[in-house]
Amino acid sequence: MAPPAPATRPASRAPLRVALLGVGTVGRAVAEALLADTDRLTARAGRPLKLVAMAARSRRRLDGLGLPPDVVLTDDPTAAATVGGVDVVVEVLGGLEPAGSVVLDGIRAGRAVVTANKHLLAARGSEIEAAALASGTPVRFEAAVGGGTPVLRLLAADLVGMHVERIRGVVNGTTNWILDRMELDGLDGAAALAAAQAAGYAEADPSLDLDGVDAADKLVILSRLAFGVWLRPEEVQRVAPDGPGAGGPGISAVSRADIEAAARRGRRVRLVAEAGRSTDRDRSERGGEAGVEASVLAREVDRDDPLASASGVGNVIVIEGAPHGVVTVSGPGAGGPATAAAVIADLVAIAHGEGSTWDASPLTHRAAEAAPVGAAG
Ligand code: HSE
Numbered sequence: 001m002a003p004p005a006p007a008t009r010p011a012s013r014a015p016l017r018v019a020l021l022g023v024g025t026v027g028r029a030v031a032e033a034l035l036a037d038t039d040r041l042t043a044r045a046g047r048p049l050k051l052v053a054m055a056a057r058s059r060r061r062l063d064g065l066g067l068p069p070d071v072v073l074t075d076d077p078t079a080a081a082t083v084g085g086v087d088v089v090v091e092v093l094g095g096l097e098p099a100g101s102v103v104l105d106g107i108r109a110g111r112a113v114v115t116a117n118k119h120l121l122a123a124r125g126s127e128i129e130a131a132a133l134a135s136g137t138p139v140r141f142e143a144a145v146g147g148g149t150p151v152l153r154l155l156a157a158d159l160v161g162m163h164v165e166r167i168r169g170v171v172n173g174t175t176n177w178i179l180d181r182m183e184l185d186g187l188d189g190a191a192a193l194a195a196a197q198a199a200g201y202a203e204a205d206p207s208l209d210l211d212g213v214d215a216a217d218k219l220v221i222l223s224r225l226a227f228g229v230w231l232r233p234e235e236v237q238r239v240a241p242d243g244p245g246a247g248g249p250g251i252s253a254v255s256r257a258d259i260e261a262a263a264r265r266g267r268r269v270r271l272v273a274e275a276g277r278s279t280d281r282d283r284s285e286r287g288g289e290a291g292v293e294a295s296v297l298a299r300e301v302d303r304d305d306p307l308a309s310a311s312g313v314g315n316v317i318v319i320e321g322a323p324h325g326v327v328t329v330s331g332p333g334a335g336g337p338a339t340a341a342a343v344i345a346d347l348v349a350i351a352h353g354e355g356s357t358w359d360a361s362p363l364t365h366r367a368a369e370a371a372p373v374g375a376a377g
Helices: 025-035 038-045 077-081 099-108 118-135 152-158 173-184 189-198 213-227 256-264 280-285 336-351
Strands: 016-021 049-055 072-074 088-091 112-115 163-170 267-277 292-302 314-322 325-332
Touching: 016 025, 016 077, 016 336, 025 038, 025 049, 025 336, 038 049, 038 336, 049 077, 049 336, 072 077, 077 099, 088 099, 088 336, 099 112, 099 118, 112 118, 112 336, 118 213, 152 213, 163 213, 173 189, 173 256, 173 267, 173 314, 213 267, 213 292, 256 267, 325 336
Parallel strands: 016 049, 016 088, 049 072, 088 112
Antiparallel strands: 163 267, 163 314, 267 292, 314 325
């Protein structure tokens, strides 16, 4: 008997046409990934992923990319996103505007959106989700949390059978790198920050990393997928009343003395993002309303705690619940190529007709607070 023919995908499906907005560290790496290794990506996506338009603040950012001549180039994100025939808008601009407008306009025009913009999602996630539900277009955002560490789809879809009780994570690579330098190289906070900036890690405004704002944004996104609720970023506690760096947000007030004291107790200081279902006592104080408690605080962790193993810009996320107990994922939390790989994974998912990152994790609270579609753009 003849051996069975190898399974093959249908050959010539229409390309998925991509507009890429932003050519920073991540955007450039996305472009590089789309332009290299196209045969492999086409095979994995079942159709070509075709870069058709790019928005870059400066043409110099495009140097050396070897863009095909038919790619539309502009410095205007809206112009790139609305080029005729675009199927997917990839938003890696960062910031609230114009990112928010191009994302919402793209959704309302029926274009799929892939975004790495944690700040935008944390600030306007419920509005974006309502718009996506109304237009039936997918919105995916794996790159917004964990960089190249695949945690969002894992949480929302692969762990659909888990009743998540708590998430704990090191989700900001820059502060983890700084804490490493303070502990392992004996640098003080200012010197460690300068080294992080020289290495190209910190956000343009480093207080977003140091004060735990970036980690809080990521925790808002994780909480949406774990608990079905859009927290407001300001609901995430960022100033600890006690422990390392008490009184300052994030790691801003953590000193070498804090780190040395932790080491004497056999512990490490990590910036711990944590969210869990509220306790019965919390609920009764709120008149019975179920809720989510969330914080981003510098904490001492035992050396055998998985969070203690976060190294450099690495992220570690621990998901706790039944029936699994504990599921831990770790990987690169920042960096262009790794984060771009998460964007590419979302593009491949869209090419296969998958929906939004939150699809298997419907809203359970505050759905009524989502802004109506067509509200402020
Ligand atoms: N500033 C962020 C971090 C970049 O250090 O984790 C990746 O989101």
